[in-house]
Amino acid sequence: MEVCQSVRLRQRLESLARAGVLQLPRLRPTGVSFPGAATGDPASREAGADHDRRRGLELLQAEVAACTACQELTATRTQTVFGAGSPAARLVFLGEAPGADEDASGQPFVGAAGQLLTKIIEACTLRREEVYILNVLKCRPPGNRTPQSDEVGNCRKFFERQLEIIRPEFICCLGTTAAQALLQTGESIGKLRGRWFTHADAMVICTYHPSYLLRTPAAKRDVWDDMKRLMDRMGVALEPGR
Numbered sequence: 001m002e003v004c005q006s007v008r009l010r011q012r013l014e015s016l017a018r019a020g021v022l023q024l025p026r027l028r029p030t031g032v033s034f035p036g037a038a039t040g041d042p043a044s045r046e047a048g049a050d051h052d053r054r055r056g057l058e059l060l061q062a063e064v065a066a067c068t069a070c071q072e073l074t075a076t077r078t079q080t081v082f083g084a085g086s087p088a089a090r091l092v093f094l095g096e097a098p099g100a101d102e103d104a105s106g107q108p109f110v111g112a113a114g115q116l117l118t119k120i121i122e123a124c125t126l127r128r129e130e131v132y133i134l135n136v137l138k139c140r141p142p143g144n145r146t147p148q149s150d151e152v153g154n155c156r157k158f159f160e161r162q163l164e165i166i167r168p169e170f171i172c173c174l175g176t177t178a179a180q181a182l183l184q185t186g187e188s189i190g191k192l193r194g195r196w197f198t199h200a201d202a203m204v205i206c207t208y209h210p211s212y213l214l215r216t217p218a219a220k221r222d223v224w225d226d227m228k229r230l231m232d233r234m235g236v237a238l239e240p241g242r
């Protein structure tokens with residue numbers, strides 16, 4: 001019986017491929033804890049999945065807030081900065097670590113670099129609330145120094161679990177630390193740009209960090225090229241002339 005089903009499935013996929021369908025939409029696991037999840041109604045199932053993702057992130061956020069794995073960061077942080085946005089986001093932006101403004105507010109990307117990221121998101125015809133924004137580290141490194149490899153190693157479980165809960169279709173790594181941490185590579189951001197990678201079910205693209213753009217405005221053109229490539233793959237139409 002299983003052999004018959006797998007043959008039929010293969011024939012069906014080959015037939016779709018001949019018709020030009022090369023990708024199938026991914027179904028998100030719905031979980032079962034939300035009351036509507038068991039009804040079979042698609043809207044109820046999606047609401048149940050959203051509820052489960054939100055709850056999963058809340059539990060993880062509490063775990064992060066209690067984390068003391070990095071001695072120096074624990075001693076100097078005001079608070080942890082977990083992440084923000086839609087738990088059902090198709091697109092996740094992964095940055096490096098909180099800065100002073102983020103450490104003070106508890107929210108990611110709220111300083112000057114964050115405001116620039118908001119402009120980039122809006123130029124893509126998206127809203128901040130419909131993407132999800134997080135960092136590799138949840139605690140601010142003193143003086144905004146680059147995260148150390150042991151700190152990235154300590155915090156990896158948290159950003160990986162956030163991504164497992166959200167299950168985005170696309171991840172955009174902002175800067176070297178995020179790209180190297182997610183892809184577990186030593187390659188520079190300059191070499192990683194312009195290529196597609198995968199992480200679990202997500203397609204990954206890498207671009208410069210907004211704080212680099214504040215220091216090097218000429219690189220904005222490169223970032224916009226990366227965003228256009230990303231929006232094209234996501235099927236998001238940009239304004240004509242962009």
Ligand code: SF4
Nearest residue numbers: 067069070139154155
């Ligand atoms: Fe824990 Fe991450 Fe903060 Fe280190 S950076 S103390 S692993 S939450």
